[in-house]
Amino acid sequence: MRTTSILLAAILIFCFQAVLVCQPSAMPLPTFLGTVKGSDGKVLSIESDDGNTMQFTCTRKTEFLDGKKRIKATDLQPGEYVSVEAKLAPDRSMDAVIVHREKRPDA
Numbered sequence: 001m002r003t004t005s006i007l008l009a010a011i012l013i014f015c016f017q018a019v020l021v022c023q024p025s026a027m028p029l030p031t032f033l034g035t036v037k038g039s040d041g042k043v044l045s046i047e048s049d050d051g052n053t054m055q056f057t058c059t060r061k062t063e064f065l066d067g068k069k070r071i072k073a074t075d076l077q078p079g080e081y082v083s084v085e086a087k088l089a090p091d092r093s094m095d096a097v098i099v100h101r102e103k104r105p106d107a
Contacts, residue, residue, distance in 0.1 A: 029085040029097055032056075036080045041073050044096055046082060056086055056096035066101040076101065 032054055034046035044056045064071045076082065081104045086094040 032084045062096045
């Protein structure tokens with residue numbers, strides 16, 4: 001009986017861990033705001049309001065949006081204001097997940 005209880009507990013722990021690993025993260029992605037400095041289709045550079053330049057890798061999964069409308073990466077021009085939702089890549093760079101064309105807060 002004791003062996004059965006231990007085995008059942010081990011199976012429940014394993015199943016619980018498997019569920020946690022398979023669940024997408026509920027944490028929101030960090031969002032960065034700035035002005036487009038340049039984009040070559042693979043890397044998007046923006047300058048934040050405090051003057052820091054940030055680079056984001058654009059993958060085939062990166063979405064580019066103007067409101068709810070999808071746009072192409074090439075539709076973004078230097079000088080446009082954007083928000084970038086990004087995640088940390090395995091190589092410690094930042095991958096752009098969603099890039100939104102935004103209106104400037106002072107406009």
